[in-house]
Amino acid sequence: MSLIELPKPDQSVLSRRDEIIKDLRKLVPETPLIADAQGRRTYESDALSAYRGVPLAVLLPGTTEEVSKILRYCHQHRIKVVPRGAGTSLCGGALPLQDSIVLGISRMNRVLEIDPINRIARVEAGITNIGISQAVAFQGFFYAPDPSSQLACTLAGNIATNAGGAHCLKYGVTVNNLQGLRIVLMDGEILDIGGDYLDAQGYDFLSLITGSEGQFGVVTEATVKLIKQPEGARPMLLGFGSADAAGACVAGIIAAGIIPVAIEFMDRPAIHVCETFAHAGYPLDVEALLIVEVDGAEEEIDALLETIAEIAERFRPLVMKISQSEAESAAIWKGRKAAFGAMGQISDYYCMDGVIPLSKLPKALSEISRICKQYHFDVANIFHAGDGNLHPLILYNANDPVELERAELCGAEILKLCVELGGCLTGEHGVGIEKRDLMPLQFSPIDLAQQKRVRAAFDPLSLLNPGKVFPLEEGPPL
Amino acid sequence: MSIRFGFRSPQSPEELSDLVAGSVSAKTPFEVRGRGSKHEVGRAVQAGGVVSTEGLSGISLYEPTELVLSAQSGTPLAEIEQVLADHDQELAFEPVDVGAVLDSGPAQASIGGVFASNISGSRRIRAGAARDHLLGIKAINGLGESFKSGGRVMKNVTGYDLARAFAGSWGTLGIMTEVTMKVLPRAKEVRTLLCYGQTDQSALEAMALSLDTPFEVSGALHLEAALAAGFSDLSLTRGLTPVTAIRIENFSNSVRYRMARLKEKLAAYGPGDELDAARSRLFWQEVRELKPFQNSKRPLWRISTAPSRAAKLIAAIRRSLDIRVMYDWAGGLIWLDTDLTTDAGAVEIRRALSEIGGHATLIRAEPATRASVDVFQPLEPSLLALTGRLKAAFDPAGILNPGRMYPGI
Numbered sequence: 001m002s003l004i005e006l007p008k009p010d011q012s013v014l015s016r017r018d019e020i021i022k023d024l025r026k027l028v029p030e031t032p033l034i035a036d037a038q039g040r041r042t043y044e045s046d047a048l049s050a051y052r053g054v055p056l057a058v059l060l061p062g063t064t065e066e067v068s069k070i071l072r073y074c075h076q077h078r079i080k081v082v083p084r085g086a087g088t089s090l091c092g093g094a095l096p097l098q099d100s101i102v103l104g105i106s107r108m109n110r111v112l113e114i115d116p117i118n119r120i121a122r123v124e125a126g127i128t129n130i131g132i133s134q135a136v137a138f139q140g141f142f143y144a145p146d147p148s149s150q151l152a153c154t155l156a157g158n159i160a161t162n163a164g165g166a167h168c169l170k171y172g173v174t175v176n177n178l179q180g181l182r183i184v185l186m187d188g189e190i191l192d193i194g195g196d197y198l199d200a201q202g203y204d205f206l207s208l209i210t211g212s213e214g215q216f217g218v219v220t221e222a223t224v225k226l227i228k229q230p231e232g233a234r235p236m237l238l239g240f241g242s243a244d245a246a247g248a249c250v251a252g253i254i255a256a257g258i259i260p261v262a263i264e265f266m267d268r269p270a271i272h273v274c275e276t277f278a279h280a281g282y283p284l285d286v287e288a289l290l291i292v293e294v295d296g297a298e299e300e301i302d303a304l305l306e307t308i309a310e311i312a313e314r315f316r317p318l319v320m321k322i323s324q325s326e327a328e329s330a331a332i333w334k335g336r337k338a339a340f341g342a343m344g345q346i347s348d349y350y351c352m353d354g355v356i357p358l359s360k361l362p363k364a365l366s367e368i369s370r371i372c373k374q375y376h377f378d379v380a381n382i383f384h385a386g387d388g389n390l391h392p393l394i395l396y397n398a399n400d401p402v403e404l405e406r407a408e409l410c411g412a413e414i415l416k417l418c419v420e421l422g423g424c425l426t427g428e429h430g431v432g433i434e435k436r437d438l439m440p441l442q443f444s445p446i447d448l449a450q451q452k453r454v455r456a457a458f459d460p461l462s463l464l465n466p467g468k469v470f471p472l473e474e475g476p477p478l
Numbered sequence: 479m480s481i482r483f484g485f486r487s488p489q490s491p492e493e494l495s496d497l498v499a500g501s502v503s504a505k506t507p508f509e510v511r512g513r514g515s516k517h518e519v520g521r522a523v524q525a526g527g528v529v530s531t532e533g534l535s536g537i538s539l540y541e542p543t544e545l546v547l548s549a550q551s552g553t554p555l556a557e558i559e560q561v562l563a564d565h566d567q568e569l570a571f572e573p574v575d576v577g578a579v580l581d582s583g584p585a586q587a588s589i590g591g592v593f594a595s596n597i598s599g600s601r602r603i604r605a606g607a608a609r610d611h612l613l614g615i616k617a618i619n620g621l622g623e624s625f626k627s628g629g630r631v632m633k634n635v636t637g638y639d640l641a642r643a644f645a646g647s648w649g650t651l652g653i654m655t656e657v658t659m660k661v662l663p664r665a666k667e668v669r670t671l672l673c674y675g676q677t678d679q680s681a682l683e684a685m686a687l688s689l690d691t692p693f694e695v696s697g698a699l700h701l702e703a704a705l706a707a708g709f710s711d712l713s714l715t716r717g718l719t720p721v722t723a724i725r726i727e728n729f730s731n732s733v734r735y736r737m738a739r740l741k742e743k744l745a746a747y748g749p750g751d752e753l754d755a756a757r758s759r760l761f762w763q764e765v766r767e768l769k770p771f772q773n774s775k776r777p778l779w780r781i782s783t784a785p786s787r788a789a790k791l792i793a794a795i796r797r798s799l800d801i802r803v804m805y806d807w808a809g810g811l812i813w814l815d816t817d818l819t820t821d822a823g824a825v826e827i828r829r830a831l832s833e834i835g836g837h838a839t840l841i842r843a844e845p846a847t848r849a850s851v852d853v854f855q856p857l858e859p860s861l862l863a864l865t866g867r868l869k870a871a872f873d874p875a876g877i878l879n880p881g882r883m884y885p886g887i
Contacts, residue, residue: 117686117786118810140690162635173633175642176610189860196784198810199596199607199646201837201855202865202883207609207642211635230692251543257566257663296692300732355631358544387632388544427633435636442636447625450872451638457867469637 003408004092004433006053007467009099013079017056020079024059024101027073031066032107034058043102046087046094047149048434050404055082055096060104064182064190064220070103071218072188080463081186083214085126085157088149090351091432093161093213097467105156108220111135118196119226120179125156125219129163132224141226144171147428148337159219162211164428166336167293169386170261171227173428175210180223183209183216186459195223208454213430214465216458230295233261235332236305238312239286239319243267246288247361249315250385253292256311258304260386264291264336267365269380270343270393277342280335281328283319290385291336339382340393347378348398350407351391354418355427358388367417368392375410389427390418416441431469439471483508483527487552488534491616491624491655497529498653498877499622507880510649512552512588515577516595519841520648520882522849531590534655539630542567546613546630548658551590558589562661570662571608572599578767579778579842590654596646597780599766600697600725603689603807605662609645614658617644619651620873630658643868649879650887651872665696665727669737670753670761672713673722673744676700678789678805681722684747685808686785688724691743693736697725697762698808701770705804708770711761713751722747725762768813770804776815777822777843783836785809794830799823815842824851831855854883862887 021035034040035057044052061067074081080100087094096102108126116139129150132143146165164173180194194200209216240246250263266289275282294304305322323329343349356364372379383390396407415425419442425435488494506526511517513532531552539548542565549558562568573592578584598607614628627640644651681700688695706714706721714721726736741749771778783791788809804813816823822843831838837855869887
């Protein structure tokens with residue numbers, strides 16, 4: 001059995017289901033509405049598939065005005081709403097509740113404007129992450145955040161979780177790459193924040209909304225920053241006999257004033273799985289592997305990689321290999337980007353997302369290994385080393401409820417460790433339902449009360465994506 | 479309004495917390511200050527006293543290889559920048575020394591005030607704003623409660639981002655007691671390309687072209703002749719002509735390569751002198767200090783707009799006002815001063831903005847002017863309502879800097 005409790009459904013809402021669906025059909029006849037049992041079940045979970053809830057109905061609006069009408073209705077009738085992009089959340093951030101409707105915005109996926117002079121694009125928020133970069137590539141631009149799920153995940157979901165990715169060491173996460181957005185509040189009010197100029201006026205609502213896990217409103221449009229594609233980019237592989245040496249090498253690179261585009265870390269189990277899957281040319285006899293990528297013109301890349309190689313020498317690497325061709329570079333990244341998929345082929349896994357200060361890396365890895373041994377799990381570590389964002393994958397059997405519960409306990413202990421080491425519970429996946437009950441590890445009751453008061457400024461009845469982010473309240477909701 | 483308590487500077491967060499709680503009980507709102515360098519910015523605050531964070535000073539954490547620094551909010555910016563420089567690091571967003579054009583004078587800012595005002599300098603186009611570098615805060619809210627948000631790691635989506643919401647809040651949401659920020663390596667080499675004699679329109683084109691490259695231009699500035707003359711480098715002053723300045727920073731081999739490519743690309747705009755590292759650093763330091771606007775009483779505005787519309791905006795304002803203009807951020811940021819008029823040109827500037835888009839903040843003006851015009855860009859009613867609700871979520875009694883940004887908030 002799982003440990004995470006879901007809010008108890010409101011029976012009066014459940015009993016009004018037919019009436020609600022009838023009302024919504026009448027209110028927004030142009031909006032596709034899924035009400036049949038099988039259709040609704042398609043939306044019963046996100047990528048944290050151990051948790052399920054079949055919603056009252058699923059609505060797939062095509063315009064901001066439709067979103068506004070739906071939300072206003074739900075506000076008036078006290079119906080919970082779970083916003084959904086592509087449903088790739090790893091923490092149950094888009095998990096439906098039985099007494100909620102799901103508001104999916106993946107149909108709103110158009111590019112509205114590409115503005116090369118101001119280096120921005122205005123898009124509907126249901127566009128996929130990769131869709132933005134694809135749309136602007138012909139003008140030599142890209143959109144920087146690149147979460148592993150970028151083929152599927154939507155910008156709306158990226159905004160909800162303030163998504164990062166492998167390349168955010170240099171280019172920042174979602175909040176650093178947004179200039180404006182259009183959001184519909186729970187009462188149906190449509191607000192425009194920021195726009196085609198830098199630094200929106202007034203309070204920084206862009207920052208507040210980014211990472212609010214769909215609890216402040218439904219973002220339907222966004223203005224994103226475009227970055228000029230570098231002339232080139234090339235990774236190198238550095239293999240070490242210990243995680244300590246790899247961590248020290250990362251610190252050495254940064255101390256030399258170099259901020260690579262990405263510094264990715266894999267431990268031995270992760271290397272083996274990825275190599276078997278992707279044939280990336282990873283060395284198999286090392287304890288820790290770094291993928292370090294730099295960008296620029298050819299000569300600039302050569303010079304930077306040479307400097308990095310000199311720095312790395314101090315930490316006695318067992319393997320140093322600079323990519324010599326585009327094909328080699330692609331293979332190196334294919335291995336890393338396929339890591340979660342490759343791991344999924346050999347075992348179910350539970351993916352953690354804690355963050356630690358980089359100097360605590362050796363301690364963190366040895367403790368993670370100890371904790372997983374204690375719970376009798378194998379673990380593979382893959383993470384963004386430049387910013388200390390760990391992704392330990394706990395390998396377990398998802399069909400065994402006892403193992404699921406044990407994996408959750410094991411994961412909770414790892415995240416507790418991250419907080420104790422000065423880090424945090426989640427670096428890019430979000431809290432969702434998964435880490436909801438761990439929030440008191442990082443925050444005091446006053447910290448949490450302050451966050452809830454801010455939420456109430458947007459959605460005083462807590463109807464948007466309820467049951468997530470905060471531990472469930474004592475007593476009935478609302 | 480009841481008791482007046484004058485100027486207070488608590489020596490610990492606990493003392494500050496007690497002071498806020500006491501003010502809530504006594505219903506005595508107060509003005510929130512860091513070290514006071516920007517206290518002349520904003521609407522006049524109806525307050526029973528001034529509370530400063532200058533007693534909360536000192537760097538509590540600095541890990542150069544983790545690119546992170548924490549300091550108490552009253553720590554002088556100058557102290558932090560010195561420590562960073564000793565490690566070849568810097569605050570990449572290049573905070574503007576607003577105090578240099580106000581009565582307080584240069585180099586008086588606190589780090590808390592830097593984030594509370596979110597006024598970023600020329601490198602913002604490449605490195606992001608102050609808020610992008612704010613990782614976490616400890617703060618006292620308007621109930622006197624001490625809370626934290628964010629932390630010391632680069633990536634953190636645990637709970638809402640209340641820390642960044644404090645950026646640009648001018649002390650109206652709470653009083654930061656500690657700020658944790660991302661720091662970055664200082665570039666080993668810097669060069670600045672100067673083009674002379676461009677019109678506003680052609681300078682904006684040249685700057686847009688320079689940013690339409692992968693060379694990571696970290697400054698794109700255009701000065702009209704009268705303002706160029708206010709800098710100390712002879713290359714800017716001797717021609718009595720408008721000057722466009724484009725900065726590239728990186729390792730020296732990269733700067734050499736990129737500068738050569740940039741000159742080719744800007745050939746049509748007559749690339750002129752190239753400032754070496756020492757002259758570049760001095761020049762951009764003077765930009766940070768708004769040097770050509772110093773020692774003047776002329777009202778000074780800071781305007782954010784889309785670079786592609788900047789020339790049109792300025793042409794519209796020029797039709798009715800006598801102004802001097804410095805375009806930064808490739809035209810996305812405009813600093814302009816106007817003749818002394820009763821409203822500092824607010825009506826004309828805001829009218830042009832309402833047609834063309836963007837927002838303006840009145841940075842320098844006489845108290846009487848600041849009392850009678852909107853210092854910050856007026857908000858749409860729905861955004862103003864949300865702004866009021868957010869203020870109330872932190873400061874329900876309206877104790878902290880009431881009215882500094884907007885009436886009643």
